[in-house]
Amino acid sequence: xxxxxxxxxxxxxxxxxxxxxxxxxxxxxxxxxxxxxxxxxxxxxxxxxxxxxxxxxxxxxxxxxxxxxxxxxxxxxxxxxxxxxxxxxxxxxxxxxxxxxxxxxxxxxxxxxxx
Amino acid sequence: xxxxxxxxxxxxxxxxxxxxxxxxxxxxxxxxxxxxxxxxxxxxxxxxxxxxxxxxxxxxxxxxxxxxxxxxxxxxxxxxxxxxxxxxxxxxxxxxxxxxxxxxxxxxxxxx
Numbered sequence: 001x002x003x004x005x006x007x008x009x010x011x012x013x014x015x016x017x018x019x020x021x022x023x024x025x026x027x028x029x030x031x032x033x034x035x036x037x038x039x040x041x042x043x044x045x046x047x048x049x050x051x052x053x054x055x056x057x058x059x060x061x062x063x064x065x066x067x068x069x070x071x072x073x074x075x076x077x078x079x080x081x082x083x084x085x086x087x088x089x090x091x092x093x094x095x096x097x098x099x100x101x102x103x104x105x106x107x108x109x110x111x112x113x114x115x
Numbered sequence: 116x117x118x119x120x121x122x123x124x125x126x127x128x129x130x131x132x133x134x135x136x137x138x139x140x141x142x143x144x145x146x147x148x149x150x151x152x153x154x155x156x157x158x159x160x161x162x163x164x165x166x167x168x169x170x171x172x173x174x175x176x177x178x179x180x181x182x183x184x185x186x187x188x189x190x191x192x193x194x195x196x197x198x199x200x201x202x203x204x205x206x207x208x209x210x211x212x213x214x215x216x217x218x219x220x221x222x223x224x225x226x227x
Contacts, residue, residue: 043218
């Protein structure tokens with residue numbers, strides 16, 4: 001089954017420091033991977049995706065993610081964290097069936113950026 | 116959240132009552148999805164629909180029902196058979212040829 005895992009429930013980082021939110025995947029075939037962010041009591045916002053091509057993917061709000069096939073990872077990164085980046089982050093992988101496509105999500109990682 | 120609306124934002128029901136959550140999109144997307152979110156469990160897929168008048172069960176479809184009579188609408192009914200209906204429900208849509216899904220603002224359902 002196609003799945004992703006987020007090994008950290010919470011990540012704490014000081015404002016201005018680089019941040020990394022980890023995601024590993026388990027898929028058969030080529031992985032289609034996504035990152036979303038959720039602010040309290042809101043829907044999810046799409047940040048970026050990896051389909052094919054460059055291993056470093058750039059997305060919204062200064063975020064980027066590095067696809068690493070040998071380590072089966074797709075970590076989310078940002079060079080300099082902002083307090084406003086504090087939110088819940090989800091990694092997801094596309095799953096395909098005879099009926100179409102859906103996403104399997106990780107359990108989420110809560111990011112806290114302190115001033 | 117733009118382009119996908121869910122109403123109401125908060126919904127309260129008594130145990131044993133069916134309740135229908137609304138999801139509308141004006142993005143002309145073909146595919147629509149319903150997810151349930153519980154603390155610490157991420158998002159779990161309830162139902163999805165790739166085209167009008169067709170839908171498939173997701174991982175946790177028991178106790179839920181959907182319809183897709185119009186391209187822009189995908190209502191979810193939480194029936195009395197759903198044992199733990201209190202949760203945050205998220206609707207999403209995806210355009211043909213696109214990979215990412217776009218989410219509505221969610222409906223928080225509380226059943227007492």
